[in-house]
Amino acid sequence: MSAAADKKLSAKLTLPDGKEANLPVVVGTEDEHAIDIRSLRNETGFITIDTGYMNTGSTTSAITYLDGEQGVLRYRGYSIEELAEKSNFVETSYLLIYGKLPNTQEREQFGTMLTRHSLIHEDLHHFFAGYPPTSHPMAVLSAMVTSLSAYYPDCLDRNSPTDLHIARLLSKVRTIAAFSYKKSIGQPLMYPKNSLKYCANFLHMMFAVPSEEYVVSPVLEKALNQLLILHADHEQNCSTSTVRMVGSSGANVYAAIAAGILALWGPLHGGANQAVIEMLEEIKLSGGDYKKFVDDVKNKRDNRRLMGFGHRVYKNYDPRAKILKKMCDEVLAHLGIKDPLLELAKGMEEIALKDDYFVSKKLYPNVDFYSGIIYRAMGIPTNMFTVMFALGRLPGWIAHWKEMVEDKDTKIGRPRQVYTGERPRKFVPIDQRT
Numbered sequence: 500m501s502a503a504a505d506k507k508l509s510a511k512l513t514l515p516d517g518k519e520a521n522l523p524v525v526v527g528t529e530d531e532h533a534i535d536i537r538s539l540r541n542e543t544g545f546i547t548i549d550t551g552y553m554n555t556g557s558t559t560s561a562i563t564y565l566d567g568e569q570g571v572l573r574y575r576g577y578s579i580e581e582l583a584e585k586s587n588f589v590e591t592s593y594l595l596i597y598g599k600l601p602n603t604q605e606r607e608q609f610g611t612m613l614t615r616h617s618l619i620h621e622d623l624h625h626f627f628a629g630y631p632p633t634s635h636p637m638a639v640l641s642a643m644v645t646s647l648s649a650y651y652p653d654c655l656d657r658n659s660p661t662d663l664h665i666a667r668l669l670s671k672v673r674t675i676a677a678f679s680y681k682k683s684i685g686q687p688l689m690y691p692k693n694s695l696k697y698c699a700n701f702l703h704m705m706f707a708v709p710s711e712e713y714v715v716s717p718v719l720e721k722a723l724n725q726l727l728i729l730h731a732d733h734e735q736n737c738s739t740s741t742v743r744m745v746g747s748s749g750a751n752v753y754a755a756i757a758a759g760i761l762a763l764w765g766p767l768h769g770g771a772n773q774a775v776i777e778m779l780e781e782i783k784l785s786g787g788d789y790k791k792f793v794d795d796v797k798n799k800r801d802n803r804r805l806m807g808f809g810h811r812v813y814k815n816y817d818p819r820a821k822i823l824k825k826m827c828d829e830v831l832a833h834l835g836i837k838d839p840l841l842e843l844a845k846g847m848e849e850i851a852l853k854d855d856y857f858v859s860k861k862l863y864p865n866v867d868f869y870s871g872i873i874y875r876a877m878g879i880p881t882n883m884f885t886v887m888f889a890l891g892r893l894p895g896w897i898a899h900w901k902e903m904v905e906d907k908d909t910k911i912g913r914p915r916q917v918y919t920g921e922r923p924r925k926f927v928p929i930d931q932r933t
């Protein structure tokens with residue numbers, strides 16, 4: 500869905516030579532206003548510069564609405580709070596990808612597709628054996644997702660039916676994630692069980708062993724559903740923009756998603772959940788003086804940051820972090836776990852939210868501040884946290900890829916630059932160089 504230019508509104512730009520450019524204004528359904536600069540270079544020779552795309556809308560999109568000042572997040576118009584409470588991950592995935600909540604029949608068909616496509620080709624199992632046990636699971640996941648395109652070459656045809664690729668991705672990425680964990684700890688791979696629902700099946704593949712019956716805890720199943728829903732989309736973030744950028748070249752959906760997984764890996768993005776736990780463990784190991792740590796952050800000692808705090812878009816409490824903080828208490832109580840890292844995290848949040856450094860910069864806990872503590876309590880190892888994020892973000896990436904492919908106005912992503920290098924100069928042969 501593209502936002503229309505408002506005929507009554509335009510923006511006037513005065514250029515250094517005194518000429519003026521009249522630029523149309525585009526208005527979104529939530530009254531967001533954007534100056535459309537697409538004609539600027541052709542008409543004036545000027546481009547705009549915006550490193551980190553702080554202020555650039557790369558597309559219009561009908562998937563997710565986010566108001567960072569108010570702390571609002573909605574998928575396809577439904578609030579994140581309501582979805583986390585009343586929906587499940589598969590239904591929310593359908594909503595994001597197909598734009599509406601499924602009816603009973605659609606929900607059943609979608610569920611059956613996910614169940615039928617949960618296995619990965621047996622030949623792919625050899626790939627796991629090729630990685631050293633110390634491999635980061637994000638390296639394995641991204642490589643395996645790229646490899647899926649070799650097993651389903653019809654994805655190279657842009658006109659191929661995408662529903663099948665969508666179901667394959669959603670289902671197989673879950674299997675790959677669990678298998679990569681089993682491989683890393685040297686346990687036999689547990690195949691998916693068709694009788695289990697999406698999240699329960701993942702927990703089974705992660706934690707069951709052939710020698711005993713594994714019963715999935717309904718509390719953990721619900722918590723996993725909620726965690727994945729909270730991560731499912733976040734409009735044009737770094738990894739989603741990467742998926743769109745790679746997909747805009749016509750690369751297949753597996754290649755685009757693998758690129759998104761790699762973009763997510765960084766500690767400033769999805770890798771922050773791992774970085775939060777590492778930060779809390781470091782504080783605990785060095786005596787638990789979190790006040791000193793916060794002081795180091797404020798004084799930028801060793802370029803420290805309070806991981807899990809701050810967000811490019813949220814300048815208010817991240818609504819997902821609010822839900823996660825509550826969930827943290829519930830899951831830990833259910834499991835009878837008292838995690839000293841949770842106490843540290845709460846203590847740090849309390850002082851940061853009263854401290855002028857964080858208040859003036861509008862730095863609040865983000866989705867990654869509490870998610871790692873829940874994953875840890877569930878028995879998921881720290882280096883798998885970003886894989887869990889990828890599993891959650893998958894329907895969002897797919898929804899954006901689909902929206903982009905179906906939009907007839909899509910162009911290859913190709914920003915410009917302002918060149919700051921050398922002026923033209925003559926080549927000097929090596930024996931004449933001083």
Ligand code: ACO
Pocket residue numbers: 766767768769771796803804805806807808809810811812860862865866867
């Ligand atoms: N701790 C301490 N100071 C911070 C933090 C933090 N977590 N985040 C931002 N700041 C400070 C910066 O030092 C900078 O200060 P200055 O103006 O004195 O130089 C100011 O706030 C603005 O920071 P930027 O890095 O310019 O803000 P940007 O919007 O580019 O970065 C980001 C956002 C990357 C999320 C940042 O807040 C950060 O590094 N947070 C920690 C990592 C993290 O939790 N990432 C997960 C984000 S959520 C997600 O991707 C799922």
